[in-house]
Amino acid sequence: MPMQLHSSTDDTENQLVLDELDYDVFAMAEELKRYISSITNEQRRVYDAIMDAVSKNCGWRDLLPLRSRRYRKDIYMENVERLIIWDEAPVMHRYCFEALDKTLRSITHVPKPFGGKVVVLGGDFRQILPVVLKASRQDIVHATINSSQLWEDCKVLKLHTNMRLQSSSNPSEVEEVKKFAHWILSIGNEEAGEQNDGEASVEIPEDMLIPDSEDPLLSNISNPDYFQGRAVLAPTNDCVQFVNDYLCSLIPGEEKLYLSADSICKDEMNSEENAQIYTTEFLNTVSCSGLPSHRLKLKENVPVMLIRNID
Known part of the structure; x- marks a missing residue:
């Protein structure tokens, strides 16, 4: 551990202090x-x-x-940040x-x-x-x-200028960033959407996220760049599930249902108490951050993002 300042004799020997001032x-x-x-x-x-x-x-x-030099501790303390x-x-x-x-x-x-x-x-x-x-x-x-x-x-100092608009030389990109920045500000100012009782609701700009009548989603289903440049910001897992189900319904084809494991390990089955607590019905309702839902609906050509493998 680094030495305390008062434990030095004449010079500052605390390596953290020396590195910070170098x-x-x-x-x-x-x-x-x-x-x-x-x-x-x-x-x-x-x-x-x-x-x-x-x-x-x-x-x-x-x-x-303090480059290649060592200062006395009293000088450092007088000039502390x-x-x-x-x-x-x-x-x-x-x-x-x-x-x-x-x-x-x-x-x-x-x-x-x-x-x-x-x-x-x-x-x-x-x-x-x-x-x-x-x-x-x-x-x-x-x-x-x-x-x-x-x-x-605290004294509040506000900045209003969007620096991203000044750093870009592409007119189309500037217009897109300006539009998105205005949308973000309208949400922060409570000018977008409707009042609610605290429950999350999904509101997606049609020209940005939801496919229009020409079905660009279907025409770009095999183009990975199309999906890499788009995202849906959702506050809760329920909203994510709603968006996923909606977009999946737009893709033609037969839907297949895959279920997660819904029983505990055999070693744990020996305990009657565990068997009563962790029932199949209970395990099917577990939905928490970092875990997929119990029911996974897939179709051919549905894009899948693999976040992690927990096995």
């Missing part, structure tokens, strides 16, 4: 100039706001480069941020959020929220960072 500050400065020259005015305002917060945090000092960037924050449980907050307060002995450090949380709440097993909608909302008491000390 960079070329001049090369990083040049890289920063290139990035600054290419960002939008909106991004520049966010960048200036963050750096202003960092510079006012007890006197900001640039980290000293004051900016923490946490990307994709909305997908993390709020307990993670609260744990970091308590840890930094304990280390710095500063009774401020995150021990007085500037923490930048990046992400979009329109995308995936924390995954909480067997949780209700209210439980998931309660697990997000903006449900934490730390959110009261």
Whole structure:
């Protein structure tokens, strides 16, 4: 294990610290100039706001480069990092941020959020929220960072420009990305679909996913590229099953039904209790993430994605 800082005599011998400080500050400065020259005015305002917060945090000092040199521990502690960037924050449980907050307060002995450090949380709440097993909608909302008491000390900085539209030179691709981005925003703003009681519903743009009257699905059934470039985003396994059954019904041919194993191992059969609990009827109803359903319907030419082999 690396040695603690206070266990050193004159020099910092903590290898993790040495590795973290082993960079070329001049090369990083040049890289920063290139990035600054290419960002939008909106991004520049966010960048200036963050750096202003960092510079006012007890006197900001640039980290000293440590290439092939060893610095005394007191110099390192004076120039310790004051900016923490946490990307994709909305997908993390709020307990993670609260744990970091308590840890930094304990280390710095500063009774401020995150021990007085500037923490930048990046992400979009329109995308995936924390995954909480067997949780209700209210439980998931309660697990997000903006449900934490730390959110009261956060300053929200918004970015609206879609950088993918600027990076593409293909007009048709730009139009497609713009259309998809507008659709995503309309879902986040609750402008798409209808109100419901929390139950998942399937709404698929007809021109993007569901075959039209010319049946492009059937005409491209033997073209793997056609399916590789398309996807249906569904929130639950029930929605996935609904889409699969619908698309399978469009393909002509005789449907065959395959059933999964519906009995427990012979070694377990010796227990009367197991036989009563794991009945055939019960095993046929098991449907969980990572396992296929008990009833598998297939036709000739039906595309199949093999995720993994559990045997």
